[in-house]
Amino acid sequence: MSIKSIDPRITREELPEVPDNSPLKEIHHWQTYEVFHQAKTGDHHVHVGSLHAPNSEMALILAKEQYARRYNCVNLWVVKTTDIFRTSNDEEEIFQTTPEKIYREAGGYKVMDRINKFKGK
């Protein structure tokens, strides 16, 4: 028996009522890519999410519709997730610093961001 739906497209597909849950073959497992999006020339690329793709060329064309469909975008980067070298979660401690060292924080950047934002208006 196949699925009968009020959506004629579904009925036409003759999908089995009991879905086939057998494991996927190796070839169907695509790797993930991280997507970085640039809203306008000169801006930083901002990480916007990830997607599945078999290679970077395919990742780019898929990223365009996933992440640059609704918002302004002038450029996209995709990076294989496994190519990102990162700190592990149990190394999180290395970022902890004593509160007395506020003089070492790069507060100037924060102010610059606000100035630039104001200029942009």
Add this chain to the structure above:
Amino acid sequence: MNYSDAQISAIKDLIFRMADDQLILGHRNSEWTGLGPILEEDIAFSSMAQDKLGHAQALYQILHRMGEADPDSLAFGRKEDKMRCCHFVEYPIGEYSFSLMRHFLFDESESLRFDMLGNSSFEDLSNTARKFRGELKYHTMHAETWIKQLSNGNDESRIRMQNALNICYPLALGLFEPCESDEMLIESGVFPGEKALQEKWSGKINMILSKTDLKIPDVNDIKIGYGGRKGIHTEYLKPLLDEMTEVYNIDPHAEW
């Protein structure tokens, strides 16, 4: 520029052909929404189907400005024999290889057609044509990347793509079915004609496919996909129109 009545009806004929192709293929491709091969491609393909409906709407709006009915009535209110789409866009979505190959062959032609129309003497059309350049560039980039990917993939993907090309290619020639209005469109500088477009398209398709293992099939009957421009359609169009216009036919003024 001033056009004669005969020229005006030739222009309308051209726009109806283009708009109906976009509407019907847009509807067909939207049938993949939720059923696409992978989530990312499902979203991309659906989004491009929506673009096609947008192009159709813009073209119906030109017709409306030329004195025809409003876009909704043009899209949903005409019977089969008044539609001017070609057979190629009417065929059911089939397997994904078929839909992808159709998307490739159709959008390459559409992109070249809009390029040509960017220089049209008919300003309303040239403005609209230029507006969609970016969208079409993405569509062809998407199609070319997939074609390259699957035709150079493994045996299964290459065989599926070759089978799809064998079915699609002869039908795609129906996009360029010679029309009575052609000569008048060429004379008045509105559009260089279907024959010129077909030549450009063949060159482009040859160039892209020459980088793959796919072979363009020999076409024994060039007229196999003809008829649509004269209102003679395949058995697939009527069920599509019935489904597409179901709500409109119950309540033409429904809003949702």
